[in-house]
Amino acid sequence: MKKHMLILPSMLLVSVLAACGSHTLTEAQAVEVAKKIQAKHAETSFAYPQDKLTLTLTSVENGESEKVDSRSIKNTYYYTYGTASTPATSTSADQTLSETLYLYSKDGKYISAADDGTNKYYSELSASDFATEIASAQEAFYKIADVTAEGFYSSLDDFIASKSASSSASSSAKTSESSVKTTYTYSSKGDGNLTLKANQSEDDSEGKATGEETITFDNYLPVSVTSSSKGQKIIASSATSIDESGEYTLSWNTCEAIYPDLTKFTKK
Secondary structure (H helix, E strand, O other): OOOOOOOOOHHOOOOOOOOOOEEOOOOOHHHHHHHHHHHHHHOOOOOOOOOEEEEEEEEEEOOOOEEEEEEOOOOOOOEEEEEEEEEEOOOOOOOEEEEEEEEEEOOOOOEEEEEEEOOOOEEOHHHHHHHHHHHHHHHHHHHHHHHHHHHHHHHHHHHHHOOOOOOOOOOEEEEOOOOEEEEEEEEEEEOOOEEEEEEEEEOOOOOEEEEEEEEEEOOEEEEEEEEEEEEEEEEOOOEEEEEEEEEEEEEEEEOOOOOOOOOOEOOO
8 A cells, every 4th residue: 555644653554453341551551561472472482373364455545445355274275365446537447356266175175266257267186286286375375474474573673662762652753844743542452462553643735634553463463454544645736635544454263264156167
């Protein structure tokens, strides 16, 4: 997602896991919780759960949207769906592209299937070919998930470092080009859970906009990032609208399998 005026510190690209019982933290308390999460991550025995995982990404920017939904169950199931849409313009019609891939074992059969929104095909694989294909698909999938998750922990490091010398939960960031006011809040619903949230506003010669970004850890693991911004930026004395949002989730130990209706697919 492109960033225009509102540029928050990387450690604030995150969102609270809403749940009853969550309570507000002071900045000092939030730093202590963050340090506990980092300590758990630094343990030699630490490992990301590998049996099940669901990863989702959604992005909307000035009418254009993207969505990705990937799901995995170790050695038996892999699914990924991606779609992108663009609105109509004065010279072109609206457009939506999508693709869904399935790789799974069920009822003694090993299936590889694909649906691009127009054509639907599937193949039956041998047990050995299936084992090779799903191992490769899941290895690539977990590499993406692990790199993403490590980015959360890096952001947590940045948060700890930036707040270690500060006792204020509200600050203003000013540069020669813009003035951005940022307010931070922190909350937790229990051990290993932390939400960092930033609300920003900007109103100057560069434009006028508001934004919100949050990050959430639960059970000592990164689980979601959300961000949004809306307003206007000034380019060459002309106002350009900003309306964008995004969300990234990692649902560890969770996978609700989706299977294709193969009666509607062509066998290859």
